[in-house]
Amino acid sequence: MPASDVLKRKTGVIVGDDVRNLFRYAQEHKFAIPAINVTSSSTVNAALEAARDANSPIILQTSQGGAAYFAGKGVANGNQEASIAGAIAAAHFIRSIAPAYGIPVILHTDHCAKKLLPWLDGLLDADEAYFKEHGEPLFSSHMIDLSEEPHDANIATTKKYFERAAKMNQWLEMEIGITGGEEDGVDNSHVHVSRLYTQPEDVFAVYEALAPVSPNFSIAAAFGNVHGVYKPGNVKLQPELLGDHQKYAKEKLNSKLDTPLFLVFHGGSGSSKEEFETGISHGVVKVNIDTDTQYAYLIGIRDYVLNKKDYLMSQVGNPEGDDKPNKKYFDPRVWVREGEKTMKARVTEALEFFNTAGQL
Numbered sequence: 001m002p003a004s005d006v007l008k009r010k011t012g013v014i015v016g017d018d019v020r021n022l023f024r025y026a027q028e029h030k031f032a033i034p035a036i037n038v039t040s041s042s043t044v045n046a047a048l049e050a051a052r053d054a055n056s057p058i059i060l061q062t063s064q065g066g067a068a069y070f071a072g073k074g075v076a077n078g079n080q081e082a083s084i085a086g087a088i089a090a091a092h093f094i095r096s097i098a099p100a101y102g103i104p105v106i107l108h109t110d111h112c113a114k115k116l117l118p119w120l121d122g123l124l125d126a127d128e129a130y131f132k133e134h135g136e137p138l139f140s141s142h143m144i145d146l147s148e149e150p151h152d153a154n155i156a157t158t159k160k161y162f163e164r165a166a167k168m169n170q171w172l173e174m175e176i177g178i179t180g181g182e183e184d185g186v187d188n189s190h191v192h193v194s195r196l197y198t199q200p201e202d203v204f205a206v207y208e209a210l211a212p213v214s215p216n217f218s219i220a221a222a223f224g225n226v227h228g229v230y231k232p233g234n235v236k237l238q239p240e241l242l243g244d245h246q247k248y249a250k251e252k253l254n255s256k257l258d259t260p261l262f263l264v265f266h267g268g269s270g271s272s273k274e275e276f277e278t279g280i281s282h283g284v285v286k287v288n289i290d291t292d293t294q295y296a297y298l299i300g301i302r303d304y305v306l307n308k309k310d311y312l313m314s315q316v317g318n319p320e321g322d323d324k325p326n327k328k329y330f331d332p333r334v335w336v337r338e339g340e341k342t343m344k345a346r347v348t349e350a351l352e353f354f355n356t357a358g359q360l
């Protein structure tokens with residue numbers, strides 16, 4: 001039975017029960033869906049093209065900074081207005097173009113720390129307006145990340161937001177424990193190592209608080225994750241800890257499922273296949289990828305510019321003659337496309353790596 005069999009909506013942006021059914025299917029079939037950070041229509045298309053050609057579902061997400069970039073760097077963002085408008089613009093673009101690729105897409109927003117909550121407030125306003133008109137939220141899911149706050153405050157505030165999302169049958173991802181490193185201006189590189197590993201009791205406390213509201217949530221539990229690529233250091237990734245969380249929850253819930261929790265893998269750049277496989281075997285359904293696809297997008301453009309340099313220095317005139325036009329070399333559809341090709345290749349690699357390829 002392919003994954004599309006568990007979906008009511010088989011192509012385009014999926015919401016509600018479809019999201020949960022797809023994640024449960026992923027657990028049963030031991031794969032995780034890559035969540036690709038997108039910042040433009042070009043990066044959206046590169047990711048969609050990879051997923052279509054691999055016959056895979058995909059998750060597209062905007063970070064707070066990525067959403068502002070989507071709006072345009074010229075738009076002021078003092079009150080998150082660019083991040084709100086940009087994420088909404090990305091959502092409408094993805095909603096309209098995804099069916100053309102013929103695959104299901106989960107539309108998500110990435111980390112929202114406490115200081116960025118006005119961003120999430122604006123997105124939920126947009127979800128509710130969309131829900132009024134269409135009976136579903138604009139976004140499939142959001143992430144709230146209050147992991148830097150005290151444990152109880154994290155759970156209480158997350159629950160408040162989840163109650164609002166649950167009215168629209170929307171998915172929520174939350175973080176507990178801290179992902180180290182630095183992303184989008186949030187610098188956790190100073191955090192004590194012990195906070196980079198979450199305990200089973202703490203993870204289960206999240207489950208107990210959120211499960212009565214709705215089953216549609218996932219937990220990014222820290223197991224030594226770090227954003228960005230780092231040289232091997234004193235923080236060791238321990239994805240086997242996720243198995244302890246599942247075991248603890250299974251016992252407490254007396255669940256038939258070996259992986260009652262939906263888990264998310266952050267900060268996986270540079271992780272080994274074995275580490276991902278361990279995570280997936282313990283119920284990881286989503287793996288975030290940003291650093292690697294950012295670099296992949298550059299490769300095609302960088303190599304193009306370096307190789308075609310003599311065709312790019314003026315509109316007319318190149319090694320083939322002083323009167324030869326260079327328009328077909330400097331057209332953005334040519335050189336931006338080269339970045340899309342190399343980014344697509346990196347997304348394809350991820351889809352194969354996480355066993356997502358061919359699941360539809």
Ligand SMILES: [Zn+2]
Pocket residue numbers: 111179227266267288
């Ligand atoms: Zn993250």
